[in-house]
Amino acid sequence: MRGLVAVDWGTSSLRIARMDAQGRVIEERSSAQGILIVPGGDFATVFIAACADWVRADGSFCLMSGMVGSRQGWLEAPYCACPAGFADVAGALAWLMPAPGGARVAIVPGLSCEHDGVPDVMRGEEVQVFGALQVLDLQDATLVLPGTHSKWVTVRGQQIHGFSTFMTGEFYSLLRQHSILSRTLPPEDGALDEAAFDRGVTQALAGGSLLSTAFSVRTLSLMDRMAAQALPSYLSGLVIGEELRASAPAGGMVVVMGAPALAVRYERALAHLGVPTRRVGSEATWRGLWAIAQTLERGTP
Amino acid sequence: MRGLVAVDWGTSSLRIARMDAQGRVIEERSSAQGILIVPGGDFATVFIAACADWVRADGSFCLMSGMVGSRQGWLEAPYCACPAGFADVAGALAWLMPAPGGARVAIVPGLSCEHDGVPDVMRGEEVQVFGALQVLDLQDATLVLPGTHSKWVTVRGQQIHGFSTFMTGEFYSLLRQHSILSRTLPPEDGALDEAAFDRGVTQALAGGSLLSTAFSVRTLSLMDRMAAQALPSYLSGLVIGEELRASAPAGGMVVVMGAPALAVRYERALAHLGVPTRRVGSEATWRGLWAIAQTLERGTP
Structure with missing residues (x-):
């Protein structure tokens, strides 16, 4: 196959990689032009400005993933039901017809x-x-994909059998910015305080619910039992520990994905449970789109 | 003893009862003048305007409870450590010296x-x-005292042995107003949809964490599996069910306190667990202050 223009178009960001015929990333571009801020819903204009030069130059196929395929995106690509693998997804692509500039875009x-x-x-x-x-x-x-809405994913025989969403990042922000705890927390999160984070994880793993453990951010502060600067790390430990209490497998390895700053915290929290981890970074998106494109080229779906 | 002027002065409201020498409530007053909106921290002026006539007329003793005794209140009354009963609390009153108008105020x-x-x-x-x-x-x-910060309280031999706080009401408001779920929910809560509430309770009792179950508000709506009007009741069932999953006793009766609208929901949720309940309303505050005043009069502390 020719190269691939791989696009990760989410709610709050647009990332594009130009890949060669061997699947190597030659160049990357990114912007904050997530699907929620596309002027007038004119996705084609944003797309052309962002990467039409690459598509034209290589005569490339363009494959996109993320919220661009949601009801609020460019074209709704209906959900595939689990269990689902590469081939299922490659066989259910939504093709943009006509795509801007005569490109092949799915x-x-x-x-x-x-x-x-x-x-x-x-x-x-x-x-x-x-x-x-x-x-x-x-x-x-x-696998765990930490974030605003963390996903825990179970794969068997290269098929995604099921997954669960945890609103962990969003709960952290809600408590951080809008709850009574915001009065106690310092304005900036600052660097990770590992001892405070660990204490939060331990507390959450032993606790019954974040509804209750979250209140300890207030009482530890009120009783002068934890310094204000340590409280954001403690709260981070509480929410991540809560996620693990409800989701971490009893045994076996967990693949931790995503940005390093957050992945480090999940690895640290999983160590409390004696769960070994492996890390995969943001290159996974390009490898995944490449794998789907290859399946498509081979005509297997 | 003479009568009692009983004051419940919280963060967002001020309630006052005039009680006769037999502990009967003769008259009540209330306002939204909680401790957070007392102009310039001048509690004395608000107090005099609110009930000096009652105190003067009866030469009454005045007993206050609530956040008025916090660091942000009129006078800090340091916490008593559990286990604690009537006598412990009555012996640790903080006396206002001098109190406005020569009253005896604690x-x-x-x-x-x-x-x-x-x-x-x-x-x-x-x-x-x-x-x-x-x-x-x-x-x-x-006992459970539902609210912004619900309390579960264990009493043995008329002593409070311990308690736990659950930020249930606050989590509901955060999710309702500030989370991604707010986009899905209708502007007004509307009347309780019992079936949706029950479904939320069941979901939370079977679930591992609100971090995960809360996301179902979004997906049930996205998949057109629940009407928008039913979602606030469903979310209410999720948060109350989460509280019960972590706190409800395996057997025995639970005393449900507080305002009827919320107490009804807790009773309904506890019925899912087969837990019998008894209800006590807002008269409990006046009875409690009266009991402490009596202990004080008898000189037992």
């Missing part, structure tokens, strides 16, 4: 699954997971 | 306790609990 669908009658969804993370499986050469895995 | 201290090295505190709820013990004539009890 959007990767998100995934859906169901627990006890309640649906769960992801968009974009499925591509990162497929990429991580390539990078680490794994058939089976448990 | 503030009831709050309580503190500790779980696994983490402190917990209450102010005002201890008086409601003492009152409920009087109303129901109980020696031992488990």
Whole structure:
């Protein structure tokens, strides 16, 4: 196949990689032009400005993932139901017709699954997971993608069997900015205080619910039992520990994905549970899109 | 003893009851003048305007509870450590010297306790609990005081042995107003949708953490599996169910206190666990203050 223009277009950012015929990233571009701030919903104009030169130069295929395929995005790509693998996703691409400038542009669908009658969804993370499986050469895995809405993903035989969403990053922000705890916390998070973070993790793992453990941010401060500068790290430990209490597997390795600053915290918290980890960074998205593009070229779906 | 002017002065409200020599409430007054909006911290002026006529007329003793005794209040009444009963609290009153207009005015201290090295505190709820013990004539009890910060209280031999705080009401407001879920929820909560509330309770009781179950508000809406009007009741069931999952006793009766609208929800949720309940309303505060005043008169502390 020719090269690939790989696009990760999320709620708050747009990232693009130009990949050569061997799947190597030649160049990357990124901006804060997430789908929520595309003027007038004119995705084509933003797309052309961002990478039409690459598409034209290489006659490349362009594959996009993320919220660009949601109802608020460029073109809705309906969710694939789990279990789903590369081939399922590659066979359910939403093609932009006509695409700007005559390019071949497709959007990767998100995934859906169901627990006890309640649906769960992801968009974009499925591509990162497929990429991580390539990078680490794994058939089976448990993966965590930390973030505003963390995802815990179970893979069996290179298929995503199911996943769960945790609003961990969002709860941290809500408590940090809008709750009574915000009065106690210093204006800036500052560097990670490892001892305070560890104490938060331990507290959450032993506790029954964040509804209760979160209040300790206030009382430890009120009773002068923890310095104000340490409280953001403690709260971070509480929310991440709460996520792990409800989701971490009893045994086996966990693949931790995403930005280093957050991945380090998850690795540290998982160590409390004696869970070994492996790390995969943001290159997973490009590897995942490349893998889907290859499946498509081979005509296997 | 003479009558009592009983004052419940919290963060966002001021309630006052005039009680006769038999402890009957003759008259009540209330305003939104909570301690956070007392102009210039001039509590004396607000107090005199609110009830000096009652104090002067009866030559009454005045007993106050709530956040008025906090560091941000009129006079700090240091916390009593649990276990603590009527007599402990009555012996640790903070006296206002001089009190406005020569009145005898005292503030009831709050309580503190500790779980696994983490402190917990209450102010005002201890008086409601003492009152409920009087109303129901109980020696031992488990009580819940629902609210912004719900309290679960364990009483043995009329002493408060320990308690736990759950930020349930505050989490509801945070998710309702500031989270991604606010985009899905209708502008007004509307009447309670019992089926949706029950579904939320069931979901939370079976779930591992609100971090995860809260996301179902979004997905049920996204997948058109629940009407928008039902979502606030569902979210209410999720947060109350989460509190019960972490706090409800395996057996025995629970005393549910506070305002009827919220008490009804807790009773309904506790019924899911087969836990019988008894209700005590806002009269508990006056009964509690009266009981402390009586202990004081008898000189037992």
